[in-house]
Amino acid sequence: xxxxxxxxxxxxxxxxxxxxxxxxxxxxxxxxxxxxxxxxxxxxxxxxxxxxxxxxxxxxxxxxxxxxxxxxxxxxxxxxxxxxxxxxxxxxxxxxxxxxxxxxxxxxxxxxxxxxxxxxxxxxxxxxxxxxxxxxxxxxxxxxxxxxxxxxxxxxxxxxxxxxxxxxxxxxxxxxxxxxxxxxxxxxxxxxxxxxxxxxxxxxxxxxxxxxxxxxxxxxxxxxxxxxxxxxxxxxxxxxxxxxxxxxxxxxxxxxxxxxxxxxxxxxxxxxxxxxxxxxxxxxxxxxxxxxxxxxxxxxxxxxxxxxxxxxxxxxxxxxxxxxxxxxxxxxxxxxxxxxxxxxxxxxxxxxxxxxxxxxxxxxxxxxxxxxxxxxxxxxxxxxxxxxxxxxxxxxxxxx
Amino acid sequence: xxxxxxxxxxxxxxxxxxxxxxxxxxxxxxxxxxxxxxxxxxxxxxxxxxxxxxxxxxxxxxxxxxxxxxxxxxxxxxxxxxxxxxxxxxxxxxxxxxxxxxxxxxxxxxxxxxxxxxxxxxxxxxxxxxxxxxxxxxxxxxxxxxxxxxxxxxxxxxxxxxxxxxxxxxxxxxxxxxxxxxxxxxxxxxxxxxxxxxxxxxxxxxxxxxxxxxxxxxxxxxxxxxxxxxxxxxxxxxxxxxxxxxxxxxxxxxxxxxxxxxxxxxxxxxxxxxxxxxxxxxxxxxxxxxxxxxxxxxxxxxxxxxxxxxxxxxxxxxxxxxxxxxxxxxxxxxxxxxxxxxxxxxxxxxxxxxxxxxxxxxxxxxxxxxxxxxxxxxxxxxxxxxxxxxxxxxxxxxxx
DNA sequence: GCTACTTTTTTCAGACTATAAAACAATCAT
DNA sequence: ATGATTGTTTTATAGTCTGAAAAAAGTAGC
Numbered sequence: 045x046x047x048x049x050x051x052x053x054x055x056x057x058x059x060x061x062x063x064x065x066x067x068x069x070x071x072x073x074x075x076x077x078x079x080x081x082x083x084x085x086x087x088x089x090x091x092x093x094x095x096x097x098x099x100x101x102x103x104x105x106x107x108x109x110x111x112x113x114x115x116x117x118x119x120x121x122x123x124x125x126x127x128x129x130x131x132x133x134x135x136x137x138x139x140x141x142x143x144x145x146x147x148x149x150x151x152x153x154x155x156x157x158x159x160x161x162x163x164x165x166x167x168x169x170x171x172x173x174x175x176x177x178x179x180x181x182x183x184x185x186x187x188x189x190x191x192x193x194x195x196x197x198x199x200x201x202x203x204x205x206x207x208x209x210x211x212x213x214x215x216x217x218x219x220x221x222x223x224x225x226x227x228x229x230x231x232x233x234x235x236x237x238x239x240x241x242x243x244x245x246x247x248x249x250x251x252x253x254x255x256x257x258x259x260x261x262x263x264x265x266x267x268x269x270x271x272x273x274x275x276x277x278x279x280x281x282x283x284x285x286x287x288x289x290x291x292x293x294x295x296x297x298x299x300x301x302x303x304x305x306x307x308x309x310x311x312x313x314x315x316x317x318x319x320x321x322x323x324x325x326x327x328x329x330x331x332x333x334x335x336x337x338x339x340x341x342x343x344x345x346x347x348x349x350x351x352x353x354x355x356x357x358x359x360x361x362x363x364x365x366x367x368x369x370x371x372x373x374x375x376x377x378x379x380x381x382x383x384x385x386x387x388x389x390x391x392x393x394x395x396x397x398x399x400x401x402x403x404x405x406x407x408x409x410x411x412x413x414x415x416x417x418x419x420x421x422x423x424x425x426x427x428x429x430x431x432x433x434x435x436x437x438x439x440x441x442x443x444x
Numbered sequence: 445x446x447x448x449x450x451x452x453x454x455x456x457x458x459x460x461x462x463x464x465x466x467x468x469x470x471x472x473x474x475x476x477x478x479x480x481x482x483x484x485x486x487x488x489x490x491x492x493x494x495x496x497x498x499x500x501x502x503x504x505x506x507x508x509x510x511x512x513x514x515x516x517x518x519x520x521x522x523x524x525x526x527x528x529x530x531x532x533x534x535x536x537x538x539x540x541x542x543x544x545x546x547x548x549x550x551x552x553x554x555x556x557x558x559x560x561x562x563x564x565x566x567x568x569x570x571x572x573x574x575x576x577x578x579x580x581x582x583x584x585x586x587x588x589x590x591x592x593x594x595x596x597x598x599x600x601x602x603x604x605x606x607x608x609x610x611x612x613x614x615x616x617x618x619x620x621x622x623x624x625x626x627x628x629x630x631x632x633x634x635x636x637x638x639x640x641x642x643x644x645x646x647x648x649x650x651x652x653x654x655x656x657x658x659x660x661x662x663x664x665x666x667x668x669x670x671x672x673x674x675x676x677x678x679x680x681x682x683x684x685x686x687x688x689x690x691x692x693x694x695x696x697x698x699x700x701x702x703x704x705x706x707x708x709x710x711x712x713x714x715x716x717x718x719x720x721x722x723x724x725x726x727x728x729x730x731x732x733x734x735x736x737x738x739x740x741x742x743x744x745x746x747x748x749x750x751x752x753x754x755x756x757x758x759x760x761x762x763x764x765x766x767x768x769x770x771x772x773x774x775x776x777x778x779x780x781x782x783x784x785x786x787x788x789x790x791x792x793x794x795x796x797x798x799x800x801x802x803x804x805x806x807x808x809x810x811x812x813x814x815x816x817x818x819x820x821x822x823x824x825x826x827x828x829x830x831x832x833x834x835x836x837x838x839x840x841x842x843x844x
Numbered sequence: 845g846c847t848a849c850t851t852t853t854t855t856c857a858g859a860c861t862a863t864a865a866a867a868c869a870a871t872c873a874t
Numbered sequence: 875a876t877g878a879t880t881g882t883t884t885t886a887t888a889g890t891c892t893g894a895a896a897a898a899a900g901t902a903g904c
Contacts, residue, residue, distance in 0.1 A: 046464075046671070048482045049457040051861050051890045057449040058891085064446075075852060082448045084892050089854060112851020113899040198802050207802040214801075271446070276653065276669065276769045286800050287763040290690055291755060300798060302759070355691060359702070363687040367767065398700060400686050401614075402598050402607040451860050451890050458862085475881055484863050489883060512880020513870040 055091075058083060059435040062091050066101050066118055067432060068244055073107060073115035092118060099124045120144050125187055128177075128227070129424030130170045131194040131234055134261050137166060139173040140420045141181065144189070144428070146245075150177045158326045163206075163216040166195075174225060185226035190427025193218070194234035194419055196262070198283060201275065204231055210262060210297045230426040234258075234419060235282065236273055238376065239266025240429065241422035243273070246413035247374045254372040255364050256412070257284065259357075259380030261328070262297075263305045267368055289360055307356035310379040317349040332382055339386075354387060358394020365399040365407050376412030384411040455491075456835035458483060462491050463832050466501050466518055468644055473507060473515035492518060499524045520544050525587055528577075528627070529824030530570050531594040531634055534661050537566060539573040540820045541581065544589070544828070546645075550577045558726045563606075563616040574625060585626035590827025593618070594634035594819055596662070598683060601675065604631055610662060610697045630826040634658075634819060635682065636673055638776065639666025640829065641822035643673070646813035647774045654772040655764050656812070657684065659757075659780030661728070662697075663705045667768055689760055707756035710779040717749040732782055739786075754787060758794020765799040765807050776812030784811040 061081045066072060069080065078088045095101045102121040106114040122145035130139045137154040154169045161169075170193070178185060195218075197208025204219040222229030239248070239256040248254040254268040263285035267274040274281050285305045286298050293302035294312065306312050314324045314331045317338075324331040338346035361373055375384040375391070384391070392409045399407070414421060461481045466472060469480065478488045495501045502521040506514040522545035530539040537554040554569045561569075570593070578585060595618075597608025604619040622629030639648070639656040648654040654668040663685035667674040674681050685705045686698050693702035694712065706712050714724045714731045717738075724731040738746035761773055775784040775791070784791070792809045799807070814821060 046457070046461060048461055048862095049454045050863080051451055051454060051888085054449045054451060054454060054861090054890055057446070061446060061448060073852085085853065086855080086893080087891055090891090093854095109900050110851065111901055112849085113853070115852065198800070200802075207800075209801060276767075281768055283766040283769075283800060283803070287766050288689065288759050288798060291759060298800065359688050359691060363763070366683040366687050368681055369683075398688060400598070400607075400683060400698065401609060402600075403683070448891095450892080451862095454861055454890085473881080485882065486864080486884085487862055490862085493883095509871050510880065511872055511878085513868095513882070515881065 056435040058087065059091055059095070060433050062088065063095065063100065063432050063435070066095075067120055067428070070101075071104070071117045071119035073117060075115060077118075122147065125189040126181075126183060127189050127424045127427050128174055128191040129194075129420040129422070129426075130174070130191065131237075131419040131423050132161070132166055132196060133234070133419060134196075137161070137169055137173075138420045139170060139177065140424065141174075141177050142421075142424050146421065146424060146428075150181060152177060160211055163213055167218075167221065171225060174227075188227045189431060190228045190230055191222050191225070192237065192423035192426030192428075193221070193229060193231040194237040194423040194426075195231060196234055196264075199231055199233050201232075204229075206231070209299070228427065230430055232423075232426055233264070233266075233282075234422075235264030236266045236275070237422035237426055238418045239268065239374075239422070240273055240425045241414055241418045242374055242376070242412055243268050243271075244425060245421070246418065247410045248372060251372050253368070253370045254374060255361075255368055255370040256374040256376060257361065257364075257380060258377035259308055259310075259375070259383070260377045261305075261309050261311060261379075263308055263377075265364065267364075268370075269368070284360070284364060287360070287363065289356065289363070304356075304360045308353060308360065313349055313353050313379075316352055317345055329378070332379060336382065336386060350387070353383070354390045354394050357383075358391055359398045361391070361395045361409075362398035362404065365395060365403050369403040370407055373407060373409045374412050375409060376415075376418065378416065381412055381415065384409075458487065459491055459495070459835035460833050462488065463495065463500065463835070466495075467520055467828070467832060470501075471504070471517045471519035473517060475515060477518075522547065525589040526581075526583060527589050527824045527827050528574055528591040529594075529820040529822070529826075530574070530591065531637075531819040531823050532561070532566055532596060533634070533819060534596075537561070537569055537573075538820045539570060539577065540824065541574075541577050542821075542824050546821065546824060546828075550581060552577060560611055563613055567618075567621065571625060574627075588627045589831060590628045590630055591622050591625070592637065592823040592826030592828075593621070593629060593631040594637040594823040594826075595631060596634055596664075599631055599633050601632075604629075606631070609699070628827065630830055632823075632826055633664070633666075633682075634822075635664030636666045636675070637822035637826055638818045639668065639774075639822070640673055640825045641814055641818045642774055642776070642812055643668050643671075644825060645821070646818065647810045648772060651772050653768070653770045654774060655768055655770040656774040656776060657761065657764075657780060658777035659708055659710075659775070659783070660777045661705075661709050661711060661779075663708055663777070665764065667764075668770075669768070684760070684764060687760070687763065689756065689763070704756075704760045708753060708760065713749055713753050713779075716752055717745055729778070732779060736782065736786060750787070753783070754790045754794050757783075758791055759798045761791070761795045761809075762798035762804065765795060765803050769803040770807055773807060773809045774812050775809060776815075776818065778816065781812055781815065784809075 062077055065077050065080050074088050074092055078085050099121055101118050103116050103118055105117050122143045125144055127142050135157040139152045140148055141150040142148055152173045195206050196211055197206050197213055199206050206213050206216040218231050235258045242248045242256055248268055252271045256266045258264045265282040265284035267282050286303045288302040290302035294306040295301055296303040296306045310328045310332055311324050317335050335346050339350045388409055396404050462477055465477050465480050474488050474492055478485050499521055501518050503516050503518055505517050522543045525544055527542050535557040539552045540548055541550040542548055552573045595606050596611055597606050599606050606613050606616040618631050635658045642648045642656055648668055652671045656666045658664045665682045665684035667682050686703045688702040690702035694706040695701055696703040696706045710728045710732055711724050717735050735746050739750045788809055796804045
């Protein structure tokens with residue numbers, strides 16, 4: 045239930061409010077922060093002085109005068125620390141190192157195309173990459189604010205345990221991960237962290253209520269409510285890919301039938317087109333190029349397959365619309381992005397047709413803005429999000 | 445986005461915290477409130493004195509000593525004000541008057557079985573009933589804390605506009621309702637307010653994450669997250685009855701096809717049994733008795749129909765499990781209650797089979813506890829909920 | 845260069861909060 | 875009776891935001 049409040053919570057919350065504004069809308073000025081947050085100038089000054097002293101933000105230069113005293117520019121102290129983002133995708137693990145302004149300083153990829161990856165291998169691969177990248181950059185682990193990890197499946201938030209039936213992870217334990225690197229680790233479902241990235245820097249900027257769907261081989265979703273990621277009781281909220289839209293549809297890799305994935309996933313659509321005999325393993329992207337070309341050329345089988353995709357995806361999205369009533373749906377993922385490029389209008393029409401009038405009439409479909417980068421970027425937002433929401437009470441910043 | 449905080453918010457929140465505990469777990473004592481909320485004894489005393497002075501709570505007697513000073517009993521000041529709950533159901537409007545302890549003081553029903561009710565008629569009926577009930581009780585409107593209204597369809601919270609396609613209400617305007625009665629009116633979707641009642645007094649007591657489904661002719665749902673009703677961007681969250689589990693299922697009264705309602709609603713199941721030629725209009729409850737009897741007697745057609753119901757409902761519920769990961773699912777509504785009485789085990793098994801292992805393995809299905817009373821009771825919780833969450837800053841209480 | 849005005853930022857006093865510690869109150873056990 | 879125990883209130887203190895006043899740093903006109 046709800047927790048008690050004390051005066052200290054007020055400061056923590058207002059610190060977070062101010063810090064978030066500097067982070068997402070900065071560089072900015074004190075007066076603008078005051079206007080945006082509703083806090084009095086006195087409080088803004090007060091809090092900002094704390095943040096400056098702690099090295100979380102920095103003053104750099106002035107804005108031109110508007111007839112009076114110049115506004116001092118405050119921005120994130122980019123180089124006060126580093127963050128690491130790692131994303132366990134469908135075919136590779138990507139690890140990037142960023143500064144606090146989320147500028148990419150280093151990037152590595154660990155591919156495992158065409159096979160499953162075990163938990164142990166994933167842990168080792170990430171640890172090795174981070175170690176060597178930091179060594180290359182000549183940086184100590186203590187200068188890293190945190191390591192964000194995006195993984196498939198359901199993440200139990202407190203226990204750091206991952207359940208990803210479709211890749212064979214049953215209760216995979218990630219607790220203590222990052223300990224021997226000396227870096228605090230944060231873990232979340234990849235679709236959720238990717239959604240966070242689009243919410244901060246992409247198509248869902250300044251949107252209070254949005255749903256992002258990520259479609260590749262599988263399908264995932266992230267839900268933004270009141271400007272924040274909605275997690276539900278144990279972070280399983282949004283396991284949309286395995287909600288069912290048919291009692292007896294195609295067989296799914298989760299062991300059940302009728303899942304959304306089996307209708308809108310890339311190879312599902314390819315199989316609809318050319319039948320289950322032709323295997324697309326390892327060359328799904330070519331396949332998708334091919335079907336889209338065939339579709340444009342009027343190939344009847346491709347038409348049928350794409351038409352079926354639009355209808356099933358429209359229906360599956362309309363369920364999210366009825367249940368969450370978002371202002372926007374962002375379509376992403378490598379396959380989702382290609383579909384959106386060609387079919388956004390058709391999809392929008394299908395969603396309108398299937399959803400109830402009121403929520404359906406208000407929702408707008410858009411294509412993801414950040415593309416493939418969003419996943420790693422999103423993972424890196426995990427430590428930063430934690431940093432901001434906690435009110436930045438961390439001593440990992442190098443005070444100048 | 446998030447709002448700024450000030451010291452006054454601290455008080456408001458802690459007042460709400462204390463008041464909620466007295467309301468839901470009272471009668472109680474100051475020390476117990478302190479233990480439950482985590483607040484210091486000093487703060488509890490301080491806040492409690494305010495609430496006593498304002499007439500929101502009352503001291504009545506003492507608990508037996510446990511080896512030291514006796515604990516003073518504090519409880520809700522039952523007769524400090526009244527609340528009215530009104531529920532627009534599928535066949536009738538029910539209006540009840542309660543005291544603040546939610547003891548029923550008067551009750552009225554306005555039936556409209558077998559036809560639709562217009563918005564204007566509903567408004568008039570409710571107004572008339574409330575007026576005459578208050579007159580009968582000899583109470584002035586100013587002594588009423590508020591009027592809670594549960595309606596079908598989607599309620600836009602701020603604008604007080606209702607969209608209920610299935611009963612023909614398109615943008616029905618309820619703003620200003622209650623004004624000429626001199627009573628503040630609060631309106632919400634009936635499934636949501638009913639869920640609130642079960643969360644406060646019924647099967648979802650002390651449960652942080654629960655989903656309640658209400659099944660009658662149609663189907664609705666209410667979602668409890670972190671102990672509170674989840675509303676989404678404009679209160680449409682939980683429009684489960686018109687999510688779709690088939691592309692080309694039976695025709696729905698909302699004008700589309702494949703809706704959950706068309707598989708699990710009462711007459712849908714009856715039609716499955718005896719075919720669409722036999723009409724059950726006006727005698728659905730008899731029909732349900734009949735099919736359940738036939739099912740127990742082993743009638744093959746009844747078996748098929750009930751079996752289909754279990755599978756479709758299990759699937760539809762599993763989608764909610766995957767999306768919200770509740771600890772409990774409460775099955776209610778007049779038809780849902782009968783199904784639950786007979787088939788809860790089968791339903792639970794079906795949900796487990798269709799949902800992902802992790803969320804599915806944890807969820808428990810239970811039958812609603814409050815029965816048909818829940819709807820009106822839930823409507824009455826709307827003003828009370830508002831009263832509590834606002835920190836009880838209202839001058840409608842008769843100070844003794 | 846000087847003055848008047850504007851805009852931004854800081855300082856300061858005031859009003860509220862929660863809390864820890866101490867005091868007070870009321871009861872029980874011996 | 876007396877001391878221990880439990881519940882409640884009082885008191886002193888530290889932390890919070892805010893409005894008003896002050897200060898800082900410009901611009902514009904002359």
